[in-house]
Amino acid sequence: MEKIITVLPGDGIGPEVVASAVKVLQVIGKRFNHTFHLNYAAIGGAAIDQYNNPLPEETIAMCEASDAILLGAVGGPKWDNNPPALRPEKGLLKIRKHFDLFANLRPVKAFPSLLASSPLKREVAENVDLMIVRELTGGLYFGEPRKKTDAGAIDTCVYSREEIERIVENAFELARLRRGKLCSVDKANVLDTSRLWREIVEEKKKQYPDVETEHNLVDSVAMKLITNPGHYDVIVTENLFGDILSDEASVITGSLGVLPSASIRGDNFGLYEPVHGSAPEIAGQGVANPAATILSVAMMLQYSFGLKEEAAEIERAVAAVFEDGYYTADLAQEHTRTLTTEEWTEKVLNEIDASFVSD
Numbered sequence: 001m002e003k004i005i006t007v008l009p010g011d012g013i014g015p016e017v018v019a020s021a022v023k024v025l026q027v028i029g030k031r032f033n034h035t036f037h038l039n040y041a042a043i044g045g046a047a048i049d050q051y052n053n054p055l056p057e058e059t060i061a062m063c064e065a066s067d068a069i070l071l072g073a074v075g076g077p078k079w080d081n082n083p084p085a086l087r088p089e090k091g092l093l094k095i096r097k098h099f100d101l102f103a104n105l106r107p108v109k110a111f112p113s114l115l116a117s118s119p120l121k122r123e124v125a126e127n128v129d130l131m132i133v134r135e136l137t138g139g140l141y142f143g144e145p146r147k148k149t150d151a152g153a154i155d156t157c158v159y160s161r162e163e164i165e166r167i168v169e170n171a172f173e174l175a176r177l178r179r180g181k182l183c184s185v186d187k188a189n190v191l192d193t194s195r196l197w198r199e200i201v202e203e204k205k206k207q208y209p210d211v212e213t214e215h216n217l218v219d220s221v222a223m224k225l226i227t228n229p230g231h232y233d234v235i236v237t238e239n240l241f242g243d244i245l246s247d248e249a250s251v252i253t254g255s256l257g258v259l260p261s262a263s264i265r266g267d268n269f270g271l272y273e274p275v276h277g278s279a280p281e282i283a284g285q286g287v288a289n290p291a292a293t294i295l296s297v298a299m300m301l302q303y304s305f306g307l308k309e310e311a312a313e314i315e316r317a318v319a320a321v322f323e324d325g326y327y328t329a330d331l332a333q334e335h336t337r338t339l340t341t342e343e344w345t346e347k348v349l350n351e352i353d354a355s356f357v358s359d
């Protein structure tokens with residue numbers, strides 16, 4: 001198979017974790033006989049510095065000519081006081097909107113060998129395997145009007161029926177392919193957008209009698225995700241709630257550094273990025289956990305290219321390195337071996353190579 005991938009390293013630890021993920025992609029290409037053409041472009045703070053634009057036309061054009069996008073992270077203190085249009089985060093929001101990547105899939109799977117790194121009790125965190133389906137191109141992130149003056153500020157939460165219908169359908173389809181359970185998360189006791197959301201889930205569920213559906217308010221889900229995460233299979237929710245709940249859910253796995261994501265729109269095209277941000281306080285030290293970005297490459301292989309075996313090989317290799325007791329600093333415990341980003345990536349590459357030698 002031959003594919004074109006646009007690589008957007010971004011800021012902070014973005015370039016470090018992307019370099020690791022690219023190495024893994026290349027070894028998979030070599031072992032499974034695929035050609036991945038990689039084109040690099042600027043986004044976020046790096047693009048502001050170079051083009052005075054967090055999402056330059058050149059970057060959009062390159063992404064349009066590719067089959068998928070791999071992104072690191074954007075943002076950092078250097079640009080935090082920029083005007084809204086010249087913030088790194090604006091580049092990320094624009095690229096999601098430009099490509100209509102409305103469905104953000106954020107799987108949360110507890111690795112058995114990382115349970116000691118989670119602050120949750122082993123019996124609570126073990127066997128957790130859930131998927132947060134986050135609406136990504138609507139809600140408070142994009143609603144108009146939005147404005148800030150010294151006297152006050154406004155953000156607007158808007159959802160059209162169509163926007164809700166398509167993400168809810170997506171979540172029902174996913175639930176059907178998984179354990180058949182869907183939890184729709186809203187704030188229908190307060191918000192009109194949530195009331196419409198709930199009505200649409202009720203309508204849609206008639207087409208999915210095989211899926212066990214429940215509604216839950218976001219505040220109580222924030223609690224239950226920690227007390228009983230094993231309860232959940234697929235969670236579907238609006239943009240901001242999904243953002244917050246996914247960082248929260250990372251606690252179950254032991255680190256934000258292991259959560260991947262796929263942003264898709266229903267065809268083969270997609271943008272793949274870790275759930276975490278640019279972690280400026282550890283950037284440049286070579287200590288970031290690259291697992292989330294490596295696992296995002298696995299999601300790219302699966303969702304954009306249909307390469308299931310290749311995706312599974314990456315997931316197997318990552319789990320095997322954890323099982324061997326190798327961790328990056330974010331996961332480190334007493335008596336574990338702490339590796340740098342590059343050393344840990346090397347272990348994953350060796351694991352993949354070794355599986356071919358023994359075949």
Ligand code: NAD
Pocket residue numbers: 013017072073074075076077089092256257273274275276277278279280281282287288289290292330
């Ligand atoms: P963050 O996700 O960057 O970091 C949160 C915490 O997790 C920090 O303690 C950090 O050190 C740690 N962490 C995150 N990823 C890690 C990894 N791979 N390995 C080890 N530790 C890791 O969130 P933040 O600090 O709130 O935000 C920093 C910047 O990142 C902000 O500018 C924010 O806007 C941006 N951000 C970008 C994205 C994105 O590009 N998708 C996502 C979230 C935040």
Ligand code: IPM
Pocket residue numbers: 075089092093243275277
């Ligand atoms: C994420 C990030 C982004 C978001 C920011 C950086 C715009 O937190 O991808 O989770 O809020 O969507």
Ligand code: MN
Pocket residue numbers: 243244247275
């Ligand atoms: Mn976030």
